[in-house]
Amino acid sequence: MLRKQVTRRQLAAFCAALGLALALPGPLRAEDAxxxxxxxxxxxxxxxxVKVGTTVTFxxxxxxxxxxxxxxxxxxSKxxxxxxxxxFTFTKPGEFPYFCGLHPHMQGKVTVTQ
Amino acid sequence: MTSHDDSDDNGITRRHALECMIWAGTGVLWTISAGVPVSLNMLGEARAAQVPSKGFTFLQISDSHIGFDKAANPHAIDTLKEAMAKIHALPVKPSFMIHTGDITHLSRADQFDAADQLIGRAGFDVHYVPGEHDVIDEGNGRAYLDRYGKNTKGEGWFSFDQEGVHFVGLVNVVNLKAGGLGNLGAEQLAWLADDLKAVRNSTPVVVFAHIPLWAIYPEWGWGTDDAAQALAMLKRFGSVTVLNGHIHQIMQKVEGNITFHTARSTAFPQPAPGTAPSPGPMTVPPGQLRSLLGITDVAVKRGKANLAIIDSTLAEK
Known part of the structure; x- marks a missing residue:
């Protein structure tokens, strides 16, 4: 019994740490990617x-x-x-049209909002 | 061997264009007969034997894409080797070769090295123009110019004369604009105008560049935005031949004094315009690749708009 409680306590601590880590601002946050x-x-x-600060991966x-x-x-890009x-992380709001440097008929746009 | 002898004076018909589009191959051997370029069957001895006693031949290869290893051809280096072996075996040695770009797949030093080793071993003078795959090094084309830029202007354009024929190599794969096609640019166009000043109207002109200088299929980027300005400068010449690569299939057109011709790749075929979701490499069933890597003869006769076209595949003996 005791052993199981310790495990639960450890698990809870781990989950709290994980939650804290996920809540920290950083490029890996799902909502910023x-x-x-x-x-x-x-x-x-x-x-x-996307919102300002979002990292867009092509x-x-x-x-x-x-x-x-x-x-x-x-x-x-290379x-x-x-x-x-x-x-690329978009740090300013605005419209950012882009294209393929090899096949310039390929075009897209990232709109960055506050 | 598939022969198309188009006697229609208006030039190549739509049917012929479509027929010719279904083949892909390795190279085109051109001969200058009476000052007019005529393409010969690169691999067929019977055709190569037709090289006139007076004149010379030159050979075009294109789109070797060294480094490409995807499903459409996991061994692009091997098919270039095969193409070079065929060229070595020609009964009549070409005076020189032109490579109309996409020498490498990713502009990597080892890829340029491998291409050099194979093409350089042929023992010909080789005149290169870059494809867009040759200018994607960290220096945006520096690697290409370091190797092939000697005696060229700007981003690698140049001209030379060979036995009364004026050859011009153009670069239309740099400084591409959003939403645009291939691009020659004001600096190169000004150079071309100056270069052609000293060339007489009666001198046959051969122009080569990677991306087609005519709008084949803009939806896939198969054209050059400012080509019309270059073509306008070429109107006064009696005979103009424009040789391109990029689309990995044969297409041709005659417009007035200008004959346009695109070469096949030595690496992989691409779909005919609009027949696939994208122009990406076309994977064919195993064993069929070399039957798509074929050769094409084009006979261009002075004063006639019609072409005599002979398509053969590498699978044919």
Whole structure:
């Protein structure tokens, strides 16, 4: 019995610590992260709205490399081979259209709100 | 062997264009006959034997994508080796080669090295223009220019003369604009205008670049935004041949004095325009790849708009 209670207490402590860790501000918080998939020469979602401070991860699922470039040059990825990702944290509100530096007909937009 | 002899003076028909689009291959051997480029069957001795006693040949390969290892062709290096072996076996040695870009898949040094080793071993002068896959190093094209930029201007464009024919290599894969297509840019267009000043109207001109200089399928980015300005400068010449890569399949068109032709890849086929969700590499059943990696002959006759086209595949002996 005693042993079981200790285990419960440990578990509760662990859960509290985990909860605290999740509650701490940081780039890993689920609500501060968003994903854009690159598939079939298209960004999905093509239009993404996020809050300031959100980190958007672009992931290339095509067999051809792509390169994410902001139209205003505020961000630019390296060439993303199949399965590669590029993460950018949007710290200012506004509209950020972007395109593929290799296939510029591929376009998308991130709208950042307060 | 599939032969299309189009006697329609208006040029290639839609049916022919579609037929020719279904093949993909390794290279095109061009010969200059009476100053007019004529493409020959790269691998067929019977055709290669037709090289005229006066004149010369040159060979175009494209889109070798060294480093590509996905399902459409896990061994792009091997198919380039095969293409080079065919070129070595030609009964008539080409005077030089042109590579119309996408030498590598990711602009990596080891990929450029591997391509150099194979293509350099051929013992030809090789004139390169970059594809968009060749300018995605950390330096945005520095790696390409360090290797191939000698004696070129700007981002790697150049011209040279060979036995009365003026050759121009253009770069349309850098500084691409959002929503746009291939791009030549004002600086290169100004250089081209200046370069062509000294060239007589009667001089045959061959222009090559990676992305097609005509709007093949803008929905997939298959065209060049400011190509019209370059083509306008070429209107006064009696014979202009435009050679491109990028789309991994043969397509051609004759418009006035200009013959447009796209080459196949040595790496993998891509779908015909609009026949797939995207222009990505086309995976075909095992054993079928080389039947899609074929060759195409195009005979361009002076004063005639029609083309004689002969398509053959690598699977044919």
């Amino acid at each position: 968003a994903r854009v998939k690159i598939d079939n020469f298209a960004f999905t979602p093509q239009d993404l709205t 992931e290339n699922d095509d067999d051809i490399p792509h390169l994410v470039v902001a139209t205003d040059n505020s961000f630019r 060439a993303l081979d199949t399965g590669d990702t590029y993460a």
